[in-house]
Amino acid sequence: MSNAARFPAPGGNKTESEEGTVFAPRFDAEGLVPVVATSARTGEVLMLAYMNEEALARTVETGEAHYWSRSRGRLWRKGEESGNTQRVVEMRTDCDQDAIWLKVEAAGADAACHTGRRTCFYRAVPLGVAPGGGVSLRFVDSERQFDPEAVYRHADAAKGTLKSSE
Amino acid sequence: MSNAARFPAPGGNKTESEEGTVFAPRFDAEGLVPVVATSARTGEVLMLAYMNEEALARTVETGEAHYWSRSRGRLWRKGEESGNTQRVVEMRTDCDQDAIWLKVEAAGADAACHTGRRTCFYRAVPLGVAPGGGVSLRFVDSERQFDPEAVYRHADAAKGTLKSSE
Numbered sequence: 001m002s003n004a005a006r007f008p009a010p011g012g013n014k015t016e017s018e019e020g021t022v023f024a025p026r027f028d029a030e031g032l033v034p035v036v037a038t039s040a041r042t043g044e045v046l047m048l049a050y051m052n053e054e055a056l057a058r059t060v061e062t063g064e065a066h067y068w069s070r071s072r073g074r075l076w077r078k079g080e081e082s083g084n085t086q087r088v089v090e091m092r093t094d095c096d097q098d099a100i101w102l103k104v105e106a107a108g109a110d111a112a113c114h115t116g117r118r119t120c121f122y123r124a125v126p127l128g129v130a131p132g133g134g135v136s137l138r139f140v141d142s143e144r145q146f147d148p149e150a151v152y153r154h155a156d157a158a159k160g161t162l163k164s165s166e
Numbered sequence: 167m168s169n170a171a172r173f174p175a176p177g178g179n180k181t182e183s184e185e186g187t188v189f190a191p192r193f194d195a196e197g198l199v200p201v202v203a204t205s206a207r208t209g210e211v212l213m214l215a216y217m218n219e220e221a222l223a224r225t226v227e228t229g230e231a232h233y234w235s236r237s238r239g240r241l242w243r244k245g246e247e248s249g250n251t252q253r254v255v256e257m258r259t260d261c262d263q264d265a266i267w268l269k270v271e272a273a274g275a276d277a278a279c280h281t282g283r284r285t286c287f288y289r290a291v292p293l294g295v296a297p298g299g300g301v302s303l304r305f306v307d308s309e310r311q312f313d314p315e316a317v318y319r320h321a322d323a324a325k326g327t328l329k330s331s332e
Contacts, residue, residue: 006297018281023291023301036202036211043209045202045258048265060301063293088293092211093303094286095279099214101287113261115184120260121267125189127229127254131172135189135226137259 006057010097018095025056026098032068033100037112039119040089040103044141046112047120051100063088065104081155082146083108109146116144116151172223176263184261191222192264198234199266203278205285206255206269210307212278213286217266229254231270247321248312249274275312282310282317 010017010024017024027033032050039046051059055066055075065086069076079085086104093100106112113120122142125135176183176190183190193199198216205212217225221232221241231252235242245251252270259266272278279286288308291301 007301021289021303021305023297023303034200034214036214038204038209038211043204045204045211045267048200048202048260048267057297060291060293060295060297091291091293092287092306093289093291094214095281095283095288099286100291101211101214115261117261120265121258122261123187123259125226125257125259125266127226127257129226131189131223131226135173137187137189139187140258 006053014096017097023093024097025053025093025100026096027053028098032070033098035067035100035102037065037086037102037104040105044119045121046104046106046118056100059088059102060091065102078112079108082111082114082151084111084146086112111145114148114152116146116148117142118145172219180262183263189259190263191219191259191266192262193219194264198236199264201233201266201268203231203252203268203270206271210285211287212270212272212284222266225254225268226257231268244278245274248277248280248317250277250312252278277311280314280318282312282314283308284311 008022008024010026025033031052033056035049035051037046037049038044049067050070051066052068055068058066065078065088067076067078085107087107088102088104090103091100111118119141122139123137124140125137129135174188174190176192191199197218199222201215201217203212203215204210215233216236218234221234224232231244231254233242233244251273253273254268254270256269257266277284285307288305289303290306291303295301
């Protein structure tokens with residue numbers, strides 16, 4: 001894959017960006033675009049992550065989800081350590097092309113979250129309360145599909161590094 | 167609603183943030199957190215937007231979606247102009263509490279997008295192609311539920327301002 005710009009720069013024309021067919025994604029000041037991954041099977045939101053241009057290009061080309069890990073500062077093929085890769089069933093962009101939606105099929109333990117859970121969104125925020133008094137989260141869909149200690153220790157041992165989080 | 171900090175500052179303790187019940191959302195350098203809104207009815211992703219602390223507090227308190235409009239630089243009660251308000255059925259946060267997922271019921275024309283469509287994600291990105299040659303988007307779920315010209319011109323006329331986009 002070449003290092004040249006992989007996507008055209010977004011133009012200033014709002015109508016073209018919103019109603020056109022040219023994919024010209026709009027990256028933020030850090031060169032990233034937010035990405036929502038949902039389960040193609042259940043529809044639930046699995047995670048929110050970021051792609052830089054290279055991660056986006058690799059995802060388009062291979063149909064396998066690649067992200068930019070902000071904590072590790074590098075390209076991240078989802079599941080490269082845990083085995084929980086994501087095959088992209090459908091990719092969409094939004095009106096102003098500054099966000100991406102992936103419908104994915106998860107492989108491995110069917111867990112998107114580095115804590116071992118199916119989704120990163122395993123806690124609900126109660127509604128109808130004034131936040132001032134403190135808001136208590138409620139665990140939902142929080143069963144672990146794998147043991148993160150075991151999985152990441154094994155991966156770390158294999159390459160001699162310690163990871164903080166995906 | 168007071169102007170004091172509405173949520174506790176996130177601590178440095180990863181385990182508390184990921185496994186605790188204290189809602190201590192992590193805002194980015196601009197004081198924002200990304201928010202995915204999905205339809206409580208169909209499960210589809212409707213939009214990706216941002217909340218500042220006030221928008222988040224109002225959403226928790228009222229159960230009605232409030233965002234921070236980056237283009238207009240102000241708090242934005244979703245649907246305040248178009249009538250397409252969003253009642254929050256469930257709110258969740260993710261593992262490191264730097265993203266929010268809302269399941270919403272849309273009122274009005276059942277359209278989340280300022281272009282008049284049900285979802286902002288009305289174009290698919292084809293997969294399995296090398297991006298270098300240009301990527302052509304394909305319109306899907308792109309039927310308009312309302313005429314944005316008519317709806318926003320009416321709202322603009324009522325208050326004598328011109329809006330760029332929600």
